[in-house]
Amino acid sequence: MAKYEQQRNFLKSNFLEFKHIKTDKLKGLPQPPIVKSFNSTSLIIDLPMISRDVVSKENIYECINDRRSTRFYSDESLSLDELSYLLWATQGITSMTKNGCTLRTVPCSGATHTFETYLFIMRVEGLQQGIYRYLPVEHKLVFMFELDKIDQKIDAITLDQPFVPNFVKKASVMFAWSTTPYRSEWKYDISAHKKILIDVGHVSQNLYLTSESIGAGACAIGIYDQKLIDDILELDGDEEFIIFMSAVGKKRE
Template structure:
């Protein structure tokens, strides 16, 4: 392995090395979200406009935020999952550029992320792997393999609390969605954006009596393969478990 690869990355993604981006070359931008099989099972989520979640003071949410690795057996309501997805990647508007304006910031409104979900304990959903279709606010069923929770756990270096979560969020990046505008420097912005997304999950979880644990330790090749990603043009960046707090 090349020594100092991190330093090399920071050096070579400085602005002084920039070349004309594909946007500057007049090339068409990539789609705002990945396509899906027209025969896929799509599941409608409760409308965000009709969700009634209890309010929580922002300062309290920040002060009480901490990583939680032990969860109650209480299932997550589908309405709560809908709320979490909207707060982390929800599309507020599609504008004419075209671009999506979402509930989290992203460099140039590029929003490179796709959200995958390992569902373990959510009312009305079969356990398995799903993908969030953000623009239409729906879920797409990918696999209901009964071993999926163990496979994700194995890919994340046997962190057992993944299997005990109500849901585990897996955020993958579509690299060209960011690189189209920013070239190689876009890789920096992808990782910055991941922090914005996961922090929203942490803060939102507090309002539904839940806790989160962010995970950056995983076998990249294994988890990408599990999700059907090539690991180069699209790859997993961040993972986070969520479940109800144990009361008492």
């Protein structure tokens, strides 16, 4: 079992080792930006105010019980209100601390929130197909660019899905979360990376449950072409890179 040793050790707590490390925060180095900047001249789309009116299944027990990874979608589009709700549920800011940390709808180690949310939009009412990024502070979308042959690009990104091939391009939207590790490394040094993986699990589960609550289905995607999606989104692959993805669409009857 020696081939697994390094990765198994990564899963364990390294608190005793960590507490002897002087982190960049303790060194007095400046905290990295809590969110990624954007060009103010870009096309900015206002998202609707969050409303419980989009929720068709309010019973949390039923949402947990009925949740499944959904790979078959109808042709029905998501509404902009529904997309707004899903974005708020996965990265929405509920308050800010005096020192500038954001408190969000998902738990996160030390409120470091290393994630940015990119969206491959296929079928959302009122939005043209293309690539967008969520702006959590403003609760808005920034339109990044159109993506020629977006369905073929999604096929290429998501590689050979083992259960239902090529299902992702049939969803209404593909969420792609990037991580900027230094937001957590600044505070947690070598402990940051395990925390980042735990935190993205919270994000994904919120998407599953809120999708279920609006009659949609989600399916997390762990098999993807890392370099291709980073290149498409113009990420450097080191300081920021995609860490997890999920497809979302209305369920097929």
